[in-house]
Amino acid sequence: MTIQEKYKARVKELLSTGAVKMVIGYKPGSTAERRRPLFMRSPEEADQLVLDTACIANLAGYLVAEGLLSDDKRVGIFLKPDGIRSINILAAEAQLNIDQIVVLGFDIDGQEVNALEGESAGDFSALIESIKDHAPEAPRNPLIEQIEQMNPIQRFDFWQTEFSRCIKCYACRQACPMCYCRRCIVDSNQPQWINTSSHTLGNLEWNIIRAFHLSGRCVGCGNCDRACPVNIPLRLINARMGQEVLGAFDHFAGMSETQEPVLASFKKDDSETFIL
Amino acid sequence: MAKIGVFICHCGENIASKVDCNKLATSIGEHPGVAVALDYKYFCSDPGQERLKKAIKENNLTGVVVAACSPMMHEATFRKACAEAGLNPYLCEIANIREQCSWVHTDYDMATQKAMEITRSMVEKVKRNNKLQPIEVPVTRRALVIGGGIAGIQAALDIANAGQQVVLVEREPSLGGHMAQLSETFPTLDCSQCIMTPRMVEASQHPNIRLLTYAEIESVDGYIGNFQVRIRMKARYVDMSTCTGCGDCITKCPTKKISSEFDCGMGKRTAIYTPFAQSVPNIPVIDKASCTYFKNGKCKVCMKSCELNSINFDMQDEFIDLDFGAIVVATGFQVQDNSVYGEYGYGKYKDVINGLQFERLASASGPTSGKILRPSDGKEPENIVFIQCAGSRDCSKGVRYCSKICCMYTAKHSMLYAHKVHGGIAQIFYMDIRAAGKGYDEFTRRAIEEDKAAYFRGRVSKVWQENGKLMVRGVDTLLGKPVVIAADMVVLATAMVPQPDAKDFAKTIGIGYDEYGFFNEAHLKLRPVESSTAGVFLAGACQSPKDIPDSVAQASASASKVLALFSKDKLEREPVVASNNETTCAGCWGCVLACPYNAIEKKDILDRSGKVIKRVASVNPGLCQGCGTCVTFCRSNSLDLAGFTEKQIFAEVMAL
Numbered sequence: 001m002t003i004q005e006k007y008k009a010r011v012k013e014l015l016s017t018g019a020v021k022m023v024i025g026y027k028p029g030s031t032a033e034r035r036r037p038l039f040m041r042s043p044e045e046a047d048q049l050v051l052d053t054a055c056i057a058n059l060a061g062y063l064v065a066e067g068l069l070s071d072d073k074r075v076g077i078f079l080k081p082d083g084i085r086s087i088n089i090l091a092a093e094a095q096l097n098i099d100q101i102v103v104l105g106f107d108i109d110g111q112e113v114n115a116l117e118g119e120s121a122g123d124f125s126a127l128i129e130s131i132k133d134h135a136p137e138a139p140r141n142p143l144i145e146q147i148e149q150m151n152p153i154q155r156f157d158f159w160q161t162e163f164s165r166c167i168k169c170y171a172c173r174q175a176c177p178m179c180y181c182r183r184c185i186v187d188s189n190q191p192q193w194i195n196t197s198s199h200t201l202g203n204l205e206w207n208i209i210r211a212f213h214l215s216g217r218c219v220g221c222g223n224c225d226r227a228c229p230v231n232i233p234l235r236l237i238n239a240r241m242g243q244e245v246l247g248a249f250d251h252f253a254g255m256s257e258t259q260e261p262v263l264a265s266f267k268k269d270d271s272e273t274f275i276l
Numbered sequence: 277m278a279k280i281g282v283f284i285c286h287c288g289e290n291i292a293s294k295v296d297c298n299k300l301a302t303s304i305g306e307h308p309g310v311a312v313a314l315d316y317k318y319f320c321s322d323p324g325q326e327r328l329k330k331a332i333k334e335n336n337l338t339g340v341v342v343a344a345c346s347p348m349m350h351e352a353t354f355r356k357a358c359a360e361a362g363l364n365p366y367l368c369e370i371a372n373i374r375e376q377c378s379w380v381h382t383d384y385d386m387a388t389q390k391a392m393e394i395t396r397s398m399v400e401k402v403k404r405n406n407k408l409q410p411i412e413v414p415v416t417r418r419a420l421v422i423g424g425g426i427a428g429i430q431a432a433l434d435i436a437n438a439g440q441q442v443v444l445v446e447r448e449p450s451l452g453g454h455m456a457q458l459s460e461t462f463p464t465l466d467c468s469q470c471i472m473t474p475r476m477v478e479a480s481q482h483p484n485i486r487l488l489t490y491a492e493i494e495s496v497d498g499y500i501g502n503f504q505v506r507i508r509m510k511a512r513y514v515d516m517s518t519c520t521g522c523g524d525c526i527t528k529c530p531t532k533k534i535s536s537e538f539d540c541g542m543g544k545r546t547a548i549y550t551p552f553a554q555s556v557p558n559i560p561v562i563d564k565a566s567c568t569y570f571k572n573g574k575c576k577v578c579m580k581s582c583e584l585n586s587i588n589f590d591m592q593d594e595f596i597d598l599d600f601g602a603i604v605v606a607t608g609f610q611v612q613d614n615s616v617y618g619e620y621g622y623g624k625y626k627d628v629i630n631g632l633q634f635e636r637l638a639s640a641s642g643p644t645s646g647k648i649l650r651p652s653d654g655k656e657p658e659n660i661v662f663i664q665c666a667g668s669r670d671c672s673k674g675v676r677y678c679s680k681i682c683c684m685y686t687a688k689h690s691m692l693y694a695h696k697v698h699g700g701i702a703q704i705f706y707m708d709i710r711a712a713g714k715g716y717d718e719f720t721r722r723a724i725e726e727d728k729a730a731y732f733r734g735r736v737s738k739v740w741q742e743n744g745k746l747m748v749r750g751v752d753t754l755l756g757k758p759v760v761i762a763a764d765m766v767v768l769a770t771a772m773v774p775q776p777d778a779k780d781f782a783k784t785i786g787i788g789y790d791e792y793g794f795f796n797e798a799h800l801k802l803r804p805v806e807s808s809t810a811g812v813f814l815a816g817a818c819q820s821p822k823d824i825p826d827s828v829a830q831a832s833a834s835a836s837k838v839l840a841l842f843s844k845d846k847l848e849r850e851p852v853v854a855s856n857n858e859t860t861c862a863g864c865w866g867c868v869l870a871c872p873y874n875a876i877e878k879k880d881i882l883d884r885s886g887k888v889i890k891r892v893a894s895v896n897p898g899l900c901q902g903c904g905t906c907v908t909f910c911r912s913n914s915l916d917l918a919g920f921t922e923k924q925i926f927a928e929v930m931a932l
Contacts (some may be wrong), residue, residue, distance in 0.1 A: 095863075181805075182912070183914075188913045191922055191927070195911075213911045
């Protein structure tokens with residue numbers, strides 16, 4: 001039995017026994033490389049389920065849809081390790097109750113899809129721990145190396161050129177599981193901190209704010225990259241921020257549901273006294 | 277329509293020499309919304325304030341900007357003047373064109389231009405200011421004094437004598453601190469314990485003082501007027517309510533060879549002990565780490581010897597939670613570990629000791645009953661070399677600062693030695709003699725002239741042992757010659773350093789400290805006894821090296837600050853507090869964690885049937901200190917700070 005069939009049977013079992021009210025997974029998309037989210041409420045709907053190497057989108061963001069979890073019923077969701085880290089952060093930030101989530105874990109290794117053992121987010125803590133430990137030697141995007149070779153002026157020019165294409169569609173925000181605020185700072189116009197129009201300053205402001213709001217929270221799922229209609233390599237900024245936070249505070253986003261947000265927590269043995 | 281008054285102060289020449297105040301007044305007068313712009317030599321003077329008040333009334337002003345010195349100086353002055361003229365004081369803002377402009381620039385035209393920008397920015401802010409009302413908070417009239425040395429005792433007595441309640445916390449088994457260890461004190465040579473112990477007794481018997489010894493501060497929450505403090509009462513293993521302090525247990529204790537902390541390792545104590553004969557309270561404690569019973573499970577000799585059954589090996593640490601209105605920190609100092617000076621042989625040669633150890637040798641209550649005897653063989657030393665600045669004023673191995681007391685106590689040591697050992701020769705290596713204090717220079721002269729102390733201006737490079745003598749190689753820079761002295765004893769005037777846990781302690785109660793760990797005062801000159809945290813005051817050597825008169829003076833100063841605080845029923849607090857927009861709050865609780873004052877709580881928003889719709893953050897204005905940390909953290913921009921709202925800050929920035 002392929003992993004897809006195995007998981008299809010599992011979804012049907014979950015839905016038919018009423019263990020969950022819904023399972024969020026993948027179905028075929030417009031091309032062979034694309035997948036769409038699938039919201040299964042009955043065992044029959046599970047027939048459309050697809051699970052293959054094209055299922056790379058992080059579905060965690062759908063869990064914070066208004067009202068979905070307010071009835072205290074459980075929801076199943078297909079997640080890769082990055083997605084599991086996402087729901088840990090969402091739980092740590094009080095956006096969901098982790099006990100309501102049934103994780104259908106999988107991992108993509110080259111051309112293979114492997115099932116991950118476990119059902120609740122906590123079952124994967126050893127796996128996430130090992131990802132953290134291997135984070136420094138994990139293969140990095142070659143573009144990061146290239147950008148790091150640049151001097152500050154070249155780097156600024158690089159990003160300015162990239163951001164000049166931004167059309168302020170906020171698709172990156174909509175795709176990001178961490179952007180759950182009901183009112184985003186860009187929608188606040190009293191005062192209007194960030195220019196709404198798509199010009200150099202406004203684009204820079206938006207993307208820098210986003211980088212800071214995601215520092216210590218981004219799991220590098222790449223939803224923003226893929227959502228961007230003008231192909232700005234947004235993930236690189238957040239990856240770099242993640243690297244800084246890991247180096248400075250030994251903070252790896254999404255380790256557990258109780259992990260304190262890095263920019264809001266204060267340790268007594270912190271060598272900096274300014275926060276007093 | 278805004279009617280803003282702008283008042284530009286010349287501050288004599290302080291501002292006017294670099295900023296064209298007249299031109300500034302003319303051009304800001306044309307800015308939209310500015311009804312009147314005046315410049316004047318000193319707006320903080322009485323006639324200056326009268327001009328401001330008159331202008332408010334005549335022009336019906338809706339806001340005031342005073343372009344002058346830092347708001348740290350005169351914000352309160354001008355806000356009060358506005359209130360007297362009928363304007364809400366929070367509609368008055370200061371544009372700092374002195375510290376941030378005239379004082380730091382040299383170009384007249386450019387400084388004028390910058391002053392214009394600063395003032396315009398503040399005008400735009402003030403247009404968006406709101407009328408605010410001060411917040412009143414109650415005051416708990418009870419003071420916490422931390423540290424039972426001379427500073428802590430003095431502060432506690434002063435507060436208690438004024439009729440207020442004090443809790444005095446000391447972490448050692450007895451009150452006394454370092455002063456109880458000293459022999460005689462400079463510049464009068466009166467016995468330290470003779471003047472100290474009456475104060476200790478007075479503090480312990482005072483009806484307004486609750487004494488908690490062998491106790492430590494576990495946590496401090498709250499704010500000025502309303503601190504909540506948890507105190508850990510360490511287990512003494514002796515019941516304080518029944519023990520009479522007869523001392524039978526101490527005599528019987530079989531573990532007798534423990535190095536005595538009070539005697540700086542020069543004497544021995546038992547496992548159940550009081551630090552010294554006049555301990556207050558005179559109730560022993562069991563040193564768990566050394567006690568045979570705690571180590572082997574057998575012994576209990578003390579328990580058997582106690583007729584009152586006061587010994588209880590099952591005793592546990594206990595916690596006391598108390599509310600306080602003010603805190604005096606008087607946690608004292610330690611002496612530096614001299615083993616960093618390998619070349620002086622401290623720790624290697626028994627007869628090289630530090631100044632505090634010499635105090636114990638010279639003290640009547642010390643291990644030699646006041647006789648100056650060499651630790652190695654108990655012989656009377658024929659000469660002693662004293663090395664000053666052993667640690668102080670030494671960037672490479674010690675500390676950069678001057679420990680302030682060593683010049684005086686070394687002079688005193690040389691005198692005590694001369695008085696106790698007739699014919700004994702005291703030779704002192706020094707860098708400078710710092711004897712600034714009442715009677716201090718006379719005292720050092722006395723050491724030199726009457727008691728024949730020999731002073732060598734120079735440093736010592738090495739101490740080594742040869743034929744039973746300590747060879748001291750130094751230099752006499754006044755003669756320009758090297759000196760080698762064969763000494764019977766060497767005394768190092770060790771640097772005063774902060775308590776080893778001073779930084780952790782500062783973090784526990786939330787006060788600042790310097791690079792060494794001495795606690796920071798709010799202002800070195802004008803607020804030397806206040807810490808940076810309102811309601812927490814400093815006394816004694818925990819702030820910087822101090823002698824006894826200075827420590828006592830600062831303790832009394834702290835007490836007067838506490839009493840001023842307690843003289844009011846309610847405290848008025850600045851209404852600069854955060855508030856949350858519950859509609860846009862995403863309930864991520866980042867602010868709850870980020871708030872250093874625990875001022876943000878979670879609040880449930882319910883529908884009509886009582887079901888929780890969402891949970892949001894809610895700021896308690898009584899606890900909020902207006903630091904703004906939550907505002908900067910909030911990703912959805914739901915939090916805002918009164919007096920510094922996003923709208924105001926944005927307008928300020930945009931006006932530049």
